[in-house]
Amino acid sequence: xxxxxxxxxxxxxxxxxxxxxxxxxxxxxxxxxxxxxxxxxxxxxxxxxxxxxxxxxxxxxxxxxxxxxxxxxxxxxxxxxxxxxxxxxxxxxxxxxxxxxxxxxxxxxxxxxxxxxxxxxxxxxxxxxxxxxxxxxxxxxxxxxxxxxxxxxxxxxxxxxxxxxxxxxxxxxxxxxxxxxxxxxxxxxxxxxxxxxxxxxxxxxxxxxxxxxxxxxxxxxxxxxxxxxxxxxxxxxxxxxxxxxxxxxxxxxxxxxxxxxxxxxxxxxxxxxxxxxxxxxxxxxxxxxxxxxxxxxxxxxxxxxxxxxxxxxxxxxxxxxxxxxxxxxxxxxxxxxxxxxxxxxxxxxxxxxxxxxxxxxxxxxxxxxxxxxxxxxxxxxxxxxxxxxxxxxxxxxxxxxxxxxxxxxx
Amino acid sequence: xxxxxxxxxxxxxxxxxxxxxxxxxxxxxxxxxxxxxxxxxxxxxxxxxxxxxxxxxxxxxxxxxxxxxxxxxxxxxxxxxxxxxxxxxxxxxxxxxxxxxxxxxxxxxxxxxxxxxxxxxxxxxxxxxxxxxxxxxxxxxxxxxxxxxxxxxxxxxxxxxxxxxxxxxxxxxxxxxxxxxxxxxxxxxxxxxxxxxxxxxxxxxxxxxxxxxxxxxxxxxxxxxxxxxxxxxxxxxxxxxxxxxxxxxxxxxxxxxxxxxxxxxxxxxxxxxxxxxxxxxxxxxxxxxxxxxxxxxxxxxxxxxxxxxxxxxxxxxxxxxxxxxxxxxxxxxxxxxxxxxxxxxxx
Numbered sequence: 001x002x003x004x005x006x007x008x009x010x011x012x013x014x015x016x017x018x019x020x021x022x023x024x025x026x027x028x029x030x031x032x033x034x035x036x037x038x039x040x041x042x043x044x045x046x047x048x049x050x051x052x053x054x055x056x057x058x059x060x061x062x063x064x065x066x067x068x069x070x071x072x073x074x075x076x077x078x079x080x081x082x083x084x085x086x087x088x089x090x091x092x093x094x095x096x097x098x099x100x101x102x103x104x105x106x107x108x109x110x111x112x113x114x115x116x117x118x119x120x121x122x123x124x125x126x127x128x129x130x131x132x133x134x135x136x137x138x139x140x141x142x143x144x145x146x147x148x149x150x151x152x153x154x155x156x157x158x159x160x161x162x163x164x165x166x167x168x169x170x171x172x173x174x175x176x177x178x179x180x181x182x183x184x185x186x187x188x189x190x191x192x193x194x195x196x197x198x199x200x201x202x203x204x205x206x207x208x209x210x211x212x213x214x215x216x217x218x219x220x221x222x223x224x225x226x227x228x229x230x231x232x233x234x235x236x237x238x239x240x241x242x243x244x245x246x247x248x249x250x251x252x253x254x255x256x257x258x259x260x261x262x263x264x265x266x267x268x269x270x271x272x273x274x275x276x277x278x279x280x281x282x283x284x285x286x287x288x289x290x291x292x293x294x295x296x297x298x299x300x301x302x303x304x305x306x307x308x309x310x311x312x313x314x315x316x317x318x319x320x321x322x323x324x325x326x327x328x329x330x331x332x333x334x335x336x337x338x339x340x341x342x343x344x345x346x347x348x349x350x351x352x353x354x355x356x357x358x359x360x361x362x363x364x365x366x367x368x369x370x371x372x373x374x375x376x377x378x379x380x381x382x383x384x385x386x387x388x389x390x391x392x393x394x395x396x397x398x399x400x401x402x403x404x405x406x407x408x409x410x
Numbered sequence: 411x412x413x414x415x416x417x418x419x420x421x422x423x424x425x426x427x428x429x430x431x432x433x434x435x436x437x438x439x440x441x442x443x444x445x446x447x448x449x450x451x452x453x454x455x456x457x458x459x460x461x462x463x464x465x466x467x468x469x470x471x472x473x474x475x476x477x478x479x480x481x482x483x484x485x486x487x488x489x490x491x492x493x494x495x496x497x498x499x500x501x502x503x504x505x506x507x508x509x510x511x512x513x514x515x516x517x518x519x520x521x522x523x524x525x526x527x528x529x530x531x532x533x534x535x536x537x538x539x540x541x542x543x544x545x546x547x548x549x550x551x552x553x554x555x556x557x558x559x560x561x562x563x564x565x566x567x568x569x570x571x572x573x574x575x576x577x578x579x580x581x582x583x584x585x586x587x588x589x590x591x592x593x594x595x596x597x598x599x600x601x602x603x604x605x606x607x608x609x610x611x612x613x614x615x616x617x618x619x620x621x622x623x624x625x626x627x628x629x630x631x632x633x634x635x636x637x638x639x640x641x642x643x644x645x646x647x648x649x650x651x652x653x654x655x656x657x658x659x660x661x662x663x664x665x666x667x668x669x670x671x672x673x674x675x676x677x678x679x680x681x682x683x684x685x686x687x688x689x690x691x692x693x694x695x696x697x698x699x700x701x702x703x704x705x706x707x708x709x710x711x712x713x714x715x716x717x718x719x720x721x722x723x724x725x726x727x728x729x730x731x732x733x734x735x736x737x738x739x740x741x742x743x744x745x746x747x748x749x750x751x752x753x754x755x756x757x
Contacts, residue, residue: 116751123480123537127746130685134740142733377571379556387549394542401532401539 013396014342014359020388021362028369033242035365040185040246042361043354044178045317047256048310049334050353052303054263056121057348058272059299060279063335065125066110066300070307071327072136073103077308078173078315079140079163079323083152087172092316095173099308106132107304111297118282122345129331137324166322174319178249185246186233188253193230197223252313259306260350266302275299279346336360336389339396346400363388425748426695429712436719445722448598454718456588456602458710460670461690462609463663464683465710466616467656468691472701473620474652475632475645476529478691481540482684484525485660487551488518493665493674494573497582498562504590506583507669514661521547522657526650541684548681555676577674584672608666612659613703619655628652633699689713689742692749716741 008015025035049067056064077098081091110128117124144150145161157164200223207216233239266272274295277285286292311330315321338348341356364385371381419427440447464482471479492514501509525543532539556572567574578584590604619625631638631648639645668674691701694709717738724733 113747113751120537120750123541124747124750126538126541127685127743127750130682130739131743131747134736134738134743137736138740141736375557377556379572380553383549383552383556387546387553390542390545390549394539394546397535397539397542398528398532401535405531405533 011342012399013340013392014355017340017359017363017392021359021366024363024366024370027374028366029373030366030369031242032238033245035362036185036242037246038365039358039361040248041317042364043357044249044252044256045314046310046334046337046357046361047354048259048313049307049330050310050337050357051256051259051263051350052306052310053334053338054348054350054353055266055275055299055306056303057343057345058267058279059275059296060282060346061114061296061299062122062345063125063338064300064303065122065331065335066128066132067303067307067310067334068129068327068331069106069110069132070099070103070304071311071330072132073106073304074099074308074311074315075321075323075327076136076139077102078169078312078321079155079167082155082167082169082172083150089176091173092176092312095312096309099312100305103304103308104301107301108297110304111300114300115293115296126331133328136327140323163323165324166320168320169316170319173316175249175317177251177255177313177316181250182247183250184244185248186240186243188248188250189230189233189243193226196226200226249317252317255313259309263350271295271298332389332393333360336392339392344396344400360389360392423695426693426708426712429693429716433712433715433719436716436723439723440719443723443726445726446598448596450718450722452598452600454715456600456605456670457714457718459602459605459609460667461663461687461714462706462710463612463659463666464687465663465690465694465706466613466703467659467663468687468696469616469620469701469703469706470628470652470655470659472691472696472698473632474628474649475635475699476536476540476649476653477698478537478688478696479540479653479656479660480537480684480688481525481544481547482656482660482687483544483548483680484521485518485657486664486680486683487547488521488657489514489661489664489668490551490674490676490680491517492661493577493668494558494560494565497565497577497674498560500562502582504583504586507586507665510583510665511662514665515658518658518661519654522654523650525657526653529653530646530649544684545681548678552677573676575675575677575679577676579669579672579674583669586669587666588670602670605666605670612662613706616655616659617703624648624651685746686713686738686742689745693745697749713742713745 049071052067052070053064056062074095077095080098081094084094086094110125113124113128114121141160141162144163145156149161150156155164155167156162200219204216204219204223207213207219233243267276274285274290277288277290278292278295282292307330311327315326337356337360338353339356340360341352341354343349343352343356367385367388368378368381371384372378374380437447440450464486467482467485468478471477489510492510492512495513496506496510499509528543529536529540558573560566560573565573565577587604587608588602590602590607592603593601595601620629627638627643628648628651630641631643631645632652635645638648664680690709690713691705692709693713694705694707696702696705696709717734720737720741721734724737
């Protein structure tokens with residue numbers, strides 16, 4: 001009983017969010033198939049962005065509010081590619097090739113700043129994002145147009161010469177990655193269930209061999225639960241319909257799984273261990289011969305590059321973006337999603353990231369309709385979800401600081 | 411004499427000297443480009459004074475040990491709340507302004523108290539939490555603006571429900587303080603005497619408070635919490651006091667700002683209003699641990715004249731294009747960034 005209470009207090013944000021999501025879902029009276037497919041596409045869209053936050057957390061930098069810079073790098077590279085008139089897959093690959101070095105540079109700059117503001121990384125990252133936003137606008141509105149003159153009717157505002165407010169990718173790069181291979185969700189579920197079952201069986205056999213019977217039984221229960229859940233998706237009509245209705249862009253999924261594996265692989269290497277040592281205690285890591293400043297810069301670079309990739313994946317899925325505001329909310333939403341999954345400024349895992357995205361975006365999808373049904377105005381739902389995304393960050397940070405203080409006292 | 415000058419310059423610090431030099435260069439450039447200096451000067455003066463109280467709100471929070479108050483939007487929305495009700499009940503002129511302030515103070519005290527209690531529980535990571543508490547309260551107030559049961563047609567959207575996002579104050583109490591005993595010099599140079607007196611009065615109040623027993627104790631609690639606790643000062647209570655004061659000043663400052671600006675802006679407008687105020691006090695020489703009223707005055711003068719003067723210069727060098735927003739964002743966040751990296755370097 002006490003253990004349950006402990007788990008609940010440790011994951012209070014997630015628990016609250018589950019309740020909130022369920023309530024909003026019921027109030028919204030929306031089709032399960034609609035919600036599932038929306039959440040699925042948002043999961044594919046945002047996963048890499050949220051995963052990009054994990055490395056800095058491990059390295060003790062806290063939540064990297066500076067991933068906005070990565071998103072800006074992605075958008076600048078898209079604009080350049082569109083100007084060069086590269087299309088389709090070629091264009092997308094060029095975007096990746098352009099965005100990577102640009103975000104490495106930005107990451108170095110940001111890492112140096114973070115090293116100068118140790119202990120204040122989060123607020124520095126936030127302000128850095130605002131500052132970079134000013135520079136970004138200056139680049140695209142003033143430098144392009146006043147200094148460099150570009151002739152391109154799709155990109156440029158004719159009167160001032162600055163870059164247009166909305167940029168459409170529909171003719172060039174819309175969902176080039178997603179279109180490569182789409183599979184309906186029930187197939188993916190089948191494969192996932194099969195893989196999970198094999199993995200559990202393997203672990204069960206291993207546990208039996210080691211003589212750890214409880215573990216083996218536990219794995220067996222998990223397996224039965226898995227089969228049961230999968231069975232429900234086949235039998236229950238509305239879930240079955242939803243699962244068949246929903247498409248999964250396999251390549252995007254493989255991409256974020258690749259990023260996930262990359263992060264896992266990184267944390268097993270020497271560099272990853274350095275990150276963890278620094279995250280535990282900077283002073284100890286320093287006296288153990290780890291060059292703290294360098295490792296912290298590396299962590300920031302990795303995060304920025306992943307963020308730029310994430311933004312590219314997300315924009316090709318959306319098919320258009322608003323030049324001067326698409327990046328602004330990137331860090332807020334990614335961080336809120338990660339925190340909803342139960343992460344804190346000190347500890348974050350990929351599993352929390354995925355759970356967080358699912359919960360956070362479920363609320364995003366259903367909140368406007370819930371607002372309309374409950375209060376007769378969809379705007380309530382929209383304001384409410386903005387409030388929730390800011391509030392969840394405030395709450396999670398406050399709870400984290402609170403528990404830190406209590407630990408210090410005891 | 412020379413020594414004194416040297417010491418004064420050292421006190422100002424290189425960053426401030428650079429900015430002062432930059433402002434002077436801008437003024438010379440304006441004269442050189444043949445732009446209208448008088449109008450710009452009176453514009454700058456008004457902007458300095460109308461932002462003054464919002465910047466002043468940083469002083470109590472810094473002195474009580476919380477650091478710069480990134481949660482200023484909390485006070486600002488209270489000010490807006492007071493403004494809404496003063497307009498809803500049809501007050502105009504100076505009475506309207508005073509009523510708005512009077513209404514805004516009780517919620518500001520309440521919010522400040524709750525917010526102070528929260529900040530006492532999260533000592534050491536106030537900056538980030540304050541920022542996001544400010545953001546969340548702005549988003550929460552969006553729902554309130556939409557839901558307030560108002561009847562005054564000037565405040566509501568013609569069709570649909572909820573408060574307008576921009577409520578015009580002309581004919582209500584637009585510029586009542588600015589025009590009070592205002593002095594016209596030549597055709598374009600106007601000195602907003604009332605506004606200046608109001609700002610001076612609030613500064614004086616804060617100054618007197620800081621010299622009072624409570625103020626001295628609050629400063630002691632902020633400067634060295636451990637020592638203060640040992641001498642019997644309840645640090646947490648004085649931190650709450652500082653935050654309440656800061657929030658109330660934010661509320662009053664917002665009303666003074668709006669009467670000069672001519673509009674009340676609702677919904678997402680107050681979201682990032684804390685950052686210019688933070689930038690202004692930091693540019694004036696304050697740090698996260700120490701601030702004086704002199705820093706407020708100098709900082710606001712430098713920050714606002716930098717913005718006012720840079721605009722026509724940039725515009726005449728590169729005509730077309732909306733530069734004001736870009737200059738504002740880059741300058742204010744650049745200053746905060748500089749201050750953050752400097753403080754981190756010391757630790």
